[in-house]
Amino acid sequence: MTLLRLFPHGPTDCEATLRTLAAHTIPGAEETDLASHTHTRLLRHAGEPVRVTVTFTEKEITVNLPDTVPDPAGLAAPVRRWLDLDADTERIAGALAGDPLIGPLAERRPGIRLIGYPDxxxxxxxxxxxxxxxxxxxxxxxxxxxxxxxxxxxxxxxxxxxxxxxxxxxxxxxxxxxxxxxxxxxxxxxxxxxxxxxxxxxxxxxxxxxxxxxxxxxxxxxxxxxxxxALQHPDTFAPGDLVARRALGSVTADQARTIAERWAPWRSYALMHLWADAAYTPPGRGRTRA
The missing domain is CATH 1.10.340.30 (Hypothetical protein; domain 2)
Structure with missing residues (x-):
């Protein structure tokens, strides 16, 4: 096996990342193991599907792939994009820190990333x-x-x-x-x-x-x-999202849109915080409410 070591910009909340991936894992196409902090799937590389296993730690992300893969380093950039490893999470968390709702979430999970899709x-x-x-x-x-x-x-x-x-x-x-x-x-x-x-x-x-x-x-x-x-645009909110609206106190879509304006230019990351707190929190762990 070949091992790629990828170092993210700023802290990474491994648990939130893994639980986000687990929530959307496609049976038969992906495998997420929360205990071992790994996610396995196929990535297309050099025209062929390649089985990769990504392991998450706070300091680095490692990617295991077969030795037969040509130009294994060529997979580094797409994996970094997929997992948003180049986002300055420390800066983003700092920008959201003063908000009464998102601030405590950013303090709890300063390494939230805008997890996308490889394809x-x-x-x-x-x-x-x-x-x-x-x-x-x-x-x-x-x-x-x-x-x-x-x-x-x-x-x-x-x-x-x-x-x-x-x-x-x-x-x-x-x-x-x-x-x-x-x-x-x-x-x-x-x-x-x-x-x-x-x-x-x-x-x-x-x-x-x-x-x-x-x-x-x-x-x-x-x-x-x-x-x-899909685009991983940093400043988009989904005011029609029911999970986000419930987290904001069961507000209307228009009210959610107005509230989200205070999180610009990081509204997508604020949305990820709301999703992580409401949908990806382990059972028994307390959640912040609006």
Missing amino acids: EFEAVVATVVGQQVSLAAARTFMGRLVTAYGTPAAGLRTLPTPRELVAVPDTELQAAVGLTLARTRTLRTVAQRWADGFTLAHLTAGEARRALLALPGIGPWTADYLTVR
């Missing part, structure tokens, strides 16, 4: 599949999708490509995954768009949001969520 299309598919359902249901749907249409590789399975999904009839895709017909059609719509070469890369946050909202079945929450998780 943009994966982010889009996972978000569409996860619309208006629980995290557990979203994992189940994604696992079915991977089982039905993914390709086996190194003991795991890849996510189907846009072209592979486009080739699947609506009725077959719906039956295999268990989505509603409307959600199935949205999934195939985005698959067709990405198969045609569309990408969010190099778009501004505003451009990306407008492009996403132009797609049938994509609403404001999905567009905001993808701006945060």
Whole structure:
């Protein structure tokens, strides 16, 4: 095995990172082991899927990969992007420290990072599949999708490509995954768009949001969520997110948007703090409330 050692800029909250990954782990495609602080999945490199195991510690992140992988150092940059390792978490936590709600969360978890996805299309598919359902249901749907249409590789399975999904009839895709017909059609719509070469890369946050909202079945929450998780834009909030709104005292979307203005230019990190506190906190641990 080849070992890459990656050093993040500033502190990293390993527990929050692992629990974020675990909450979205796709059965059959990923494995998260909280006890060993590891996450295993396939990353595409040099045109092939490569099985990697990422181990998290407070000081560094190590990446184990097969010795047969060409140019293993070439995986360092995409892993750093995926895990947001170049964000200055100390500076971000300091900027949020004075806020009465986010300040205590930033003090508790100064190393919160904007965990993204290694692949943009994966982010889009996972978000569409996860619309208006629980995290557990979203994992189940994604696992079915991977089982039905993914390709086996190194003991795991890849996510189907846009072209592979486009080739699947609506009725077959719906039956295999268990989505509603409307959600199935949205999934195939985005698959067709990405198969045609569309990408969010190099778009501004505003451009990306407008492009996403132009797609049938994509609403404001999905567009905001993808701006945060796929683009990893540092200053986006999702005022329609129910978890965030509950954390803010069960406010309306407009009220949540107004409250979030005080966290600029780090609104995405504030949102990650709210998610971590409400959704990724271990059982029995106290949570901060608005």
